[in-house]
Amino acid sequence: MRGFFISVEGIDGAGKSTHVDFISRYLKDKGYEVVTTREPGGTVLGEKIRDLLLHNGQEIHRITELLLMFASRQQLIAELIEPNLAKGVCVIADRFIDASIAYQAYGRGIGREKLDKIISLLEPNYTTDLTFLFDLPLDLAFTRLNKSRQKDRIEQETSSFFANVQNAYQMIAKNEPDRVKVITTNQLKEKTRILLASYLDQLIKKRTAND
Ligand code: TMP
Numbered sequence: 001m002r003g004f005f006i007s008v009e010g011i012d013g014a015g016k017s018t019h020v021d022f023i024s025r026y027l028k029d030k031g032y033e034v035v036t037t038r039e040p041g042g043t044v045l046g047e048k049i050r051d052l053l054l055h056n057g058q059e060i061h062r063i064t065e066l067l068l069m070f071a072s073r074q075q076l077i078a079e080l081i082e083p084n085l086a087k088g089v090c091v092i093a094d095r096f097i098d099a100s101i102a103y104q105a106y107g108r109g110i111g112r113e114k115l116d117k118i119i120s121l122l123e124p125n126y127t128t129d130l131t132f133l134f135d136l137p138l139d140l141a142f143t144r145l146n147k148s149r150q151k152d153r154i155e156q157e158t159s160s161f162f163a164n165v166q167n168a169y170q171m172i173a174k175n176e177p178d179r180v181k182v183i184t185t186n187q188l189k190e191k192t193r194i195l196l197a198s199y200l201d202q203l204i205k206k207r208t209a210n211d
Contacts, residue, residue: 001211002085002088003085003088003090004091004203005090005126005130006090007128007132008131008134009098010134011165012145014135014185019196023196026197032089033089034090037076037081037091039093039094039096040073041072045072045075050072053153054152062109063110066114067118070100073097074123082124098128098172103154106167107157107164128179130200131181132181133182134185135184136186
């Protein structure tokens, strides 16, 4: 049986990363093997690309940014995602293709058509079994970001950029309600965890029923 492929998404400051550990522990407790990773990054090459993308201090053309995101992604698929899924290990990725749709296609205004072309180049070409979209009102996400550490290149973008990214994420969730589950993060952590657990249980049940 292939492992589950799960991603977490959301605008910067929405608080998604803290939930990766919970998802991983939950699946491990159910007896699954799990690896966690992140995008951009997750491989030696990918982490170098991440550094170029986020911390290089220079202007990056939006298409260059798009290509670098996908270069990192292809390497991650080839080195980590596909080999693990194939041997039955679950992969939890902190961001995947939905991030490029939200940030590059809509945030940067590259458009869906060009995105779809580049998505079609990926080998193998697939999407997640389940994606959690962590959602938070923009002003709260901004307050969190401003309080945290030094901002990287993308975190320094304007609020209208993030509004476009957030709208795009919400549109993806609306179009694919079976795959993408929206989790509002301005609620108690415990409540968020109960929701995450119930969606994970549904995924496990669906897979078991199909096998
Ligand atoms: P992170 O801070 O959540 O690790 O993500 C790194 C940044 O990269 C974040 O600002 C979102 C951005 N990003 C894109 O713009 N496109 C992508 O495809 C991915 C994976 C991330």
